[in-house]
Amino acid sequence: MWRAVIEPAAFFVAPFAAYALYLVLRLRYPFALSAWSRMTVSVLTLLGLAAAVLAVFGFGLLAPRNQGPYIPAHMENGKLVPGHFQ
Numbered sequence: 001m002w003r004a005v006i007e008p009a010a011f012f013v014a015p016f017a018a019y020a021l022y023l024v025l026r027l028r029y030p031f032a033l034s035a036w037s038r039m040t041v042s043v044l045t046l047l048g049l050a051a052a053v054l055a056v057f058g059f060g061l062l063a064p065r066n067q068g069p070y071i072p073a074h075m076e077n078g079k080l081v082p083g084h085f086q
Contacts, residue, residue, distance in 0.1 A: 011051040015047040068086040070083065071086055
């Protein structure tokens with residue numbers, strides 16, 4: 001369950017981390033409020049939201065799919081047979 005929350009959150013935070021790394025490489029202090037103007041934060045937020053949405057759809061479309069129907073767990077000859085894909 002945590003994977004469904006952490007992966008999109010990581011894609012959302014990625015532009016902010018990249019911008020902070022950019023500030024460090026430019027020898028600026030990344031925690032200064034002057035570096036994080038309202039426009040910069042807005043653009044990074046939109047980029048993060050777009051990356052998170054694209055990642056969710058991308059993982060959903062490219063995820064491996066099992067072929068065949070799902071057979072739920074059932075009893076056979078007094079033994080429990082676990083559920084599986086056929």
